[in-house]
Amino acid sequence: MNYETVRDTNPTIADTLQEERTRQNESLSMIASENHVSEAVMEAQSSELTNKYAEGYPGARYYGGCEFADEVEELAIEYAKELWDADHVNVQPHSGSQANMSVYLAVLEPGDTILSLDLNHGGHLSHGHPANFAGQIYDVEQYEVNPETGYIDYDELHETAEHVEPDIIVSGYSAYPREVEFERVQAAADAVGAYHLADIAHITGLVAAGVHRSPVGIADFVTGSTHKTIRAGRGGIVMCDEEHADAVDSAVFPGTQGGPAMHNVAGKAVGFGEALEPAFEAYAERTVSNAKALGDRLQEHGLSLVSGGTDNHLVLVDLRPSHPNTTGKDVEEALEAAGIVLNANTVPGETRSPFDPSGIRAGTPGLTTRGFEEDACREVADLIGEVVDAPDDEAVVSATRDRVDDLTDSYPLYT
Known part of the structure; x- marks a missing residue:
């Protein structure tokens, strides 16, 4: 893709798009919520369906x-x-957050109570943060998570549910590195007569491939993103049983949005079709084994992983524990200069600002693609460990950049 048609109309935009393509080709995307879709998905998303209104x-x-x-x-x-x-x-939601919004709208009233994981412990804004619509409309x-183990304490979750009597319990997280025991969340919801929303935004692909347990058939509602581990068109999805189908569909349209972005729905269709191929299961399995290898090597460098x-x-x-005077933002910026792109992240028991937190989050979906x-x-973990030890050392950052260049040349992305 050379953007020549764009260039004829707007050379500045064409240059910027080409620079982004180059950036992705020449850096390592380790933001856990990002991936690289196929050129087939990108072609579908740029199709003539972008012209079409299809409300309903x-x-x-x-x-x-x-x-x-x-x-x-x-x-x-x-x-x-x-x-x-x-x-x-329902494949129409524009994002995972709007998928969550549609579930809330389908079964909750303003002022009803959501029970969800705290953002600093791995939750998501759309699960009830006060800056988000969910935290403004609902209690x-x-x-x-248990501060000692980094795992969700399901017994404590159950006790909390009995104490606060929520109308809906949300499971599924944006920075939780362990498998979710959806059955135990469902048991807590059943005990208090609450709905259960399982947000699998990060693990849609892992669930589809059978390398993570599925909440489908357990939780009342399952939402997700369609562009993370599943590698399809950008957007969201809602799944439920037929009992709630009409309420969910009405909450998506016209409840939370107008016409669907049909070009993105086309990208979802192409990506879902790709995920049905046998090679996708191998991809998902490798994504997990790569993350384990990454984490094990980071620990060999003396870094502390939440939940171990x-x-x-x-x-x-x-x-x-290992670098008390170094913040996640220090590391994020140094690694980006070296060509490794991940994000600073809060950690359980966070003592710093979320804008300059104490942790970093790294994922393997993009690397595996x-x-x-x-x-x-x-090898990437070795590079991260070296930069974490010396984020202000320009020589270390420069040497890491050279080694990243070798890796991106060896594992090309888009040609």
Whole structure:
């Protein structure tokens, strides 16, 4: 893709798009919520469907000319049902956060109570942070991970639920490196008559491939992002049983958004279709084994991992035990200068500002898409460890940049 048509219209935008393509090619994306979609997904997302309004659902649109939009959306739904073994699927949400919003709108009233994991302990803004719509419309109570182990204490979650009597319990997280025991969350919800929303935004692909347990058929609602470990078109998804199908569909449209972004739905359909191929299971398995190799080697460098390791695609590093005077932002900026892109992140028991927290979060979905295996991830961990030890040393950062260049040349992304 050379953006020549864009260049004819706006050379500045074309240059910027090309620079972003170069940046992705020549750096290592380790932001746990990012991935690299196939060129087929990108082509679908830039299709003529971007021109089409399709308010409503297949067979019941408010506009004419939707026959091909219907076909694409029906395929996306069919593939999603097969991937996650779901009874009902809505593929229209523009994001995982809007998917969550639609569930809240479907079954809650303003002032109802959400019980969710605290953001500093690995939760997400859309689970009830006061800066987010969820925290402004609903009452929010929160549970935490055990500060000693880094694991969710499901017994304590159950006790908290009995104490606060929430209307909905949210499981699923943005910075939790361990497998989620959805059955135990469901037991807590059943005990107090609450709904259970499982947000699998990060692990959609791992669940689809069977390398992480699935909440489908356990939780009342399952939401997710479609562009992270599943590598499909950018957006969100809601799954539920038929009992809640009408309420969810009405909450998505017209409840929380107007017309679906049909070009993104096309990208979802293409990506879901790719995930049904046998190679995707191997990809998901390698994503997890790569994360374990990364985490183990980081610990060999003396870095402390929240919960002591990982079961999924990410590791969460607490810098305080080994580098008490170094913040996550210090490391994030130094690593980005070296060509490794990850993010500063809060950690359980956080004592610093979320804008300059005590940890870093690193994921392997993007590296695995490039073709990295465990040895290459160990090498990346070596590079991270060296930069963490000397984030202000320009010679170390420069040498790391050179080694990153070798890795990106060896594992090309887009040609």
